[in-house]
Amino acid sequence: MPSSHRSAKSIRVLLAEDQGMMRGALALLLGMEEDIEVVAQVSAGDAIVDAVLAQRPDVALLDIELPGMSGLDAAAVLREQAPYCRVLILTTFGRPGYLRRALEAGAAGFLVKDGPVEELAAAIRRVLSGETVVDPGLAAAALSAGPSPLTARECEVLKASRDGATVSDIAAGLRLSESTVRNYLSSAIGKTGTRNRMEAVREARQQGWL
Numbered sequence: 001m002p003s004s005h006r007s008a009k010s011i012r013v014l015l016a017e018d019q020g021m022m023r024g025a026l027a028l029l030l031g032m033e034e035d036i037e038v039v040a041q042v043s044a045g046d047a048i049v050d051a052v053l054a055q056r057p058d059v060a061l062l063d064i065e066l067p068g069m070s071g072l073d074a075a076a077v078l079r080e081q082a083p084y085c086r087v088l089i090l091t092t093f094g095r096p097g098y099l100r101r102a103l104e105a106g107a108a109g110f111l112v113k114d115g116p117v118e119e120l121a122a123a124i125r126r127v128l129s130g131e132t133v134v135d136p137g138l139a140a141a142a143l144s145a146g147p148s149p150l151t152a153r154e155c156e157v158l159k160a161s162r163d164g165a166t167v168s169d170i171a172a173g174l175r176l177s178e179s180t181v182r183n184y185l186s187s188a189i190g191k192t193g194t195r196n197r198m199e200a201v202r203e204a205r206q207q208g209w210l
Contacts, residue, residue, distance in 0.1 A: 097208025
């Protein structure tokens with residue numbers, strides 16, 4: 001909508017989405033709302049913080065799986081460096097573990113992408129007013145699933161092994177002994193109820209623990 005027809009109190013929004021078509025569609029649809037203005041668009045997670053500090057949006061609308069830095073990690077940084085900016089996670093992956101991690105990182109909302117744009121616009125307004133907005137079905141699933149059984153170190157080792165890295169590679173990258181890496185992997189495999197580390201990685205990702 002032309003700026004001349006916008007409300008003087010437009011809600012300034014940043015979009016972080018790596019798929020160009022999706023990002024463009026969201027920007028176009030949200031831009032049709034009289035009180036919402038998309039002031040920045042980024043395609044990588046490590047561009048989020050700088051864009052927020054430069055443009056000072058009221059709400060940052062973040063995908064989770066982004067190049068460079070996840071939306072969850074960016075949310076945690078924004079909580080410290082830009083507390084004036086409310087974070088709303090919008091993702092394809094409605095995983096209970098992601099919801100828990102998003103709220104722990106300071107996000108004010110969590111929605112999946114299959115909802116109507118009117119619902120998203122309403123959620124943006126609600127988080128700006130101080131509410132926490134969470135998809136109801138996902139909230140129930142998160143409560144029933146419980147917290148992640150993995151420790152921070154176990155998650156770190158699993159993440160390092162995602163691309164088929166050897167125990168030696170993981171140990172060198174994380175500055176741990178090979179025996180310590182094996183212990184963390186063994187523990188993670190046991191906690192996820194899987195047979196090997198690749199299965200453990202898949203299960204942890206499906207649950208939203210990584």
